[in-house]
Amino acid sequence: MFAVVNRRLRAVALLVAALAGLTVLTACGGPPAQAGTMTLKVGVTPVGDFAPIYYAKEKGIFARNGLDVTIDPKGASEVPPLVSGDYQAVSMSWTTFVQAAAQGVPLRGVFPGITGAPATQTGIYVLPSSGITNPKQLEGRTLAINQPKATFELNSRVALKNLGVDVDKVKFQVLPLSTIADALAAGKVDAAYLVPPFSTQAEAKQAGLLVDPYQGGALAGTPVAGYMMTSQFVQANPKAVTAFKASLTQAADELNKSGSYRDFVTSYTQLTPELAAKVPAYVFPTSIDVAKLQAEADLMAAEGFATKKIDISQFLVARS
Numbered sequence: 463m464f465a466v467v468n469r470r471l472r473a474v475a476l477l478v479a480a481l482a483g484l485t486v487l488t489a490c491g492g493p494p495a496q497a498g499t500m501t502l503k504v505g506v507t508p509v510g511d512f513a514p515i516y517y518a519k520e521k522g523i524f525a526r527n528g529l530d531v532t533i534d535p536k537g538a539s540e541v542p543p544l545v546s547g548d549y550q551a552v553s554m555s556w557t558t559f560v561q562a563a564a565q566g567v568p569l570r571g572v573f574p575g576i577t578g579a580p581a582t583q584t585g586i587y588v589l590p591s592s593g594i595t596n597p598k599q600l601e602g603r604t605l606a607i608n609q610p611k612a613t614f615e616l617n618s619r620v621a622l623k624n625l626g627v628d629v630d631k632v633k634f635q636v637l638p639l640s641t642i643a644d645a646l647a648a649g650k651v652d653a654a655y656l657v658p659p660f661s662t663q664a665e666a667k668q669a670g671l672l673v674d675p676y677q678g679g680a681l682a683g684t685p686v687a688g689y690m691m692t693s694q695f696v697q698a699n700p701k702a703v704t705a706f707k708a709s710l711t712q713a714a715d716e717l718n719k720s721g722s723y724r725d726f727v728t729s730y731t732q733l734t735p736e737l738a739a740k741v742p743a744y745v746f747p748t749s750i751d752v753a754k755l756q757a758e759a760d761l762m763a764a765e766g767f768a769t770k771k772i773d774i775s776q777f778l779v780a781r782s
Contacts, residue, residue, distance in 0.1 A: 474475040486616040500702040502528045504689070505537020505544070507639070508730050510658040511575040511687050512553050513723055514713035514746055516730045523712050527705040528551040539609070541567060550695055551706065554686045555613040557767060560759045563777045566769045569780045572703065573710045574747045575687035577754075578617075583661040586618060586673040587646060588653045597622055597673050603652035608639040611767050613686065614655040619765065621675035621732035642726040643669075658741050659733045666737060684758045685751055696779055703779060714746035750778060 463488050467694070487731055515533060524531045537543050539554040541562050553575060562569050579617070586605065588594045594603065602623065607614035620731045642663040646654040653672065656664055661671075675681045696703050717723050721743065728738045729749050755774050762768040 482743065499525075499528055499530050500699070501532070501669045501706070502550040502706065503532045503534060503537070503548070503551045503700065505540060505609075506533050507538040507553055508535055509639075509660075510723075510727055510731075510744060512740060513687075513717060513727060513730075513744070515553075515689070516714035517717055517726060518709045520729065521713070524705075525711045527709045529702065539675050541569070544569070544609075544717060545692060547692075551689050551691045553687060553689055556685050556755060556758060557611075557613045557616055557762060558609070559688070559690055559777075560762050560768050560772065560774070563626055563774075564763075564770050564772050565741065569690050569777065570693050570696050571750055571755075572691050572696070572772075573689045573707050574685055574750045575689070576685075576744055577747055577751065578681055578684045578686050580674050580682070580747075582658070582676070582744070583665070583671070584657045585621070585655065585661075585675050586642050586653050587656050587661060587664050587669040588665075588672045589646065589649075589669050590727075591649070592652050592674065594652065597625045597627050599674050600653055600672075601628055602633070604633045604635045605636050606637050606639065606642045606645055606651040608642065610634070610636055615689050616762065616765065616767050617675040617681055618655055618673075618695050620681055620761070621673050621679065624679050625673065643667075652680040659727065659737070662733060662741050663709070665740070673691050680757075680761055683751075685747075688750065691779075694739040707779070710731075711748045714748050717744075718746055752778065 488587050503517065506515055513553045517652065519531055519533055537549040537552050539558060540552060541558070543549050545567065551572065559569060559571060594600065597598055605618060607618065615634055635651055642654045643656060643660040645651050646664060646669060647667045691703065717726065723742055724738045727733055727741060728735055733741065752775055758773055759768065759774045763771045
């Protein structure tokens with residue numbers, strides 16, 4: 463599967479080279495919606511990790527900072543439409559980001575999503591009917607993940623290894639993120655790596671957390687996901703980048719201080735108020751933890767999830 467990921471990223475790198483001299487990459491913000499306003503199309507997955515961007519949009523924070531932001535879930539986690547200029551920013555896992563950076567794709571990490579923490583309804587879930595009561599029993603069973611060689615698989619492999627599981631005997635099955643919980647409930651897979659709000663929905667159907675990857679070990683406190691832009695866009699549009707970061711910082715601060723995350727999450731997910739009340743209360747970071755992100759990048763190289771080691775600081779906005 464990693465060969466497929468590598469081929470895809472190499473194709474993106476070739477696209478970058480082909481477009482290097484074109485203004486589409488240096489002025490891909492699009493025409494302003496009105497004088498002094500910059501339009502940004504941002505691909506974002508509608509999960510709890512990215513509540514601040516939905517909050518900043520709904521509360522008018524972006525608008526007050528001179529940005530007209532359109533949020534589109536279709537472009538989330540996708541490198542090609544970001545590089546081509548169809549999107550000015552996308553949410554993606556740091557694993558995908560590191561893989562792309564190692565392949566020479568000129569991306570920049572702009573702002574953090576969330577940081578991995580224990581007891582946040584994240585990890586490998588099973589149903590009582592599966593008969594699986596300890597991680598070792600996952601050998602020979604199917605474990606659903608959302609992407610090959612991405613965060614869910616990396617976390618699963620590292621955590622299971624630490625628990626003495628032969629991960630080469632675990633059958634990883636790739637499914638769309640929005641369908642994984644239903645596949646688990648229907649018995650189509652034996653286990654599933656889930657995050658809120660999907661894990662919350664799964665728990666309502668009797669699924670239980672078997673492995674929490676952030677409960678100690680190498681993954682504790684690692685950054686999970688964030689917002690990325692191309693280096694060309696960052697260099698050509700410093701004011702827009704600054705406004706984007708400032709807006710997300712304000713939104714994260716307000717959500718953290720008000721404790722209103724559980725109420726707000728129902729506005730952009732399919733969670734009912736009853737289920738939202740059971741979602742863990744996130745603390746949204748406002749700066750990227752470079753040291754822990756570097757450790758994650760090193761771990762990816764060691765586990766074969768990235769083609770080489772990289773200096774992560776070279777790929778963050780502060781160093782653009």
